[in-house]
Amino acid sequence: MSNGLPPSAWRPLLDELQRDVPFLITTHANPEADAVGASLGLYYLLQKLGRRARIVLEEPLYDSLKYLDPDRVCRSYLPERRLELLPGEVHWLLDAGYMHRLGKLEEPLRAHSMRRLCLDHHVGNGDGFDVALIDTGASSTGLLVAELWDACGVTFTLEAARVLYSAIATDTGWYRFSNTDGRTLRMAARFLDMGVSSEAAYGEYREFRSWPAMRVIVAAMQTLAAKLDGRLALFYITEESIRREGISYSELEGVVEVPRIVRDVEVIALVVELSPTRCKLNFRSKGGVDVNKIAGRFGGGGHVRAAGAKVxxxxxxVLERIEWEVAQELAASHRSQGNRSPDSAGA
Ligand SMILES: [Mn+2]
Known part of the structure; x- marks a missing residue:
């Protein structure tokens, strides 16, 4: 049974918290609920410790995540591109191990020499940080922030429990993915015991869409094609349908997950047409295929099981090219796994 890192692992970060300096909390570009929830969870902790802190995101918080931040703590660098640092301010990067994951916020932060801290659960070397705590065994950054509360000996507030619960739940696919372990569930259980509502958290995360968005989703489903013997689920959303229904892109969050329910699907690709010459690609993998690699060939990236790109x-x-790239990757992954006999592939 693992309850996470040994107490000594927290020491360097706890030492940082001894100093009365302001903290600038940031996370990767296009932040999801783990990135935002972890940032807010850390913000509330620093507040409780009597430290000055602020959160600056690259872009304004997505509409679909505003429920996480009722106090409107999150600020954004874009569109004004203004960032004035406070004397002695310490930079704290969450849910990413590389400065380049900050997107457009990287440049203004690199322009200043400042103390840099990193807390993350992705494979990454944390290079260039004064203190980097990277635990790839943690299901989410939200979990690590929660464990930091414990390491500080501070009792959770309800507002922190709420955002951290959502952060952890999102990164584990609401406790379905392979990173769901006892360590994660024991922490989640404590939040539920405090009065966090699992039902409300899920409702805010997923069940927020309008009927016009549903019509766009229905149109998208009608384009869903079973490619490559049904192993690739490929579908798209046209710019025209988004414009006609007048919805925001944030309402399309999670639509890529729908074809997951098909047993034979290994890779899902959803293309959102942004203009006649520009598309956004979303990839998901259910099995052995590394979609981070596929997204990389389109100039994007992400994780092994979830990645994206803009082209x-x-x-x-785009649709043609995706089918070709996924075919190569499926062939490579099955060659290396040797888990599929020629006749089981079907016709
Ligand atoms: Mn995460």
Whole structure:
């Protein structure tokens, strides 16, 4: 049974918290609920410790995540591109181990020499940070922030419990993915015991869409094609359908997950047409295929099981290219696993 890191692992970060300096909390570009929830969880902890802290995101918080931040703590660097640092301010990066994951916020932060801390659960070397605590065994950064509360000996507030519960739940696919372990569930149980509502958290995360968004989703489902013997689920959303229904992109969050329910699907690709020459790609993997690699060939990236990219290419061309790239990757992954006999592939 693992309850996480040994107490000594927290020492360097606890030492940082001894100093009365302001903290600038940041996370990766396009932040999801773990990135935002962990940032807020850390913000509330620093507040409780009597430290000055603020959160600056690259872009304004997505509409779909505003429920996490009722006090409107999160600020954004874009669109004004202004960032004035406080004397002695310490930079704390969450849910990413590389400065380049900050997107457009990287440059202004690199322009200043400041103390840099990193707390993350991704594979990454944490290079260039004065203190980097990277635990790839943690299901989420939210869990690590929660464990930091414990390491500080501070009792959770309800507002912190709420955001950390959502952070952890999101990164574990609401306790379905392979990173769901006892360490994670024991922490989640404490939040539920405090009065966090699992039902409300899920409702805010997923059940927030409008009927116009549902119509766009229905149109998208009608494009869903079983490619490569049904192992690739490929579908798209046209710019025209988004414009006609007048919805925001944040309402399309999670639509890529829908084809997961098909048994034979190994890779899911959803293409969102942004303009006649520009598309956004979303990839998911259910099995052995590394979609981070596939997204990389389109100039994007992410994780092994979830990745994305933006490309300057018309929709029909993107669809063709995706099928080709996924075919290569499926062939490579099955060669290396040797888990599929030629006749089980089906026709
Ligand atoms: Mn995360």
């Amino acid at each position: 300057e290419m018309p929709l029909p061309q």
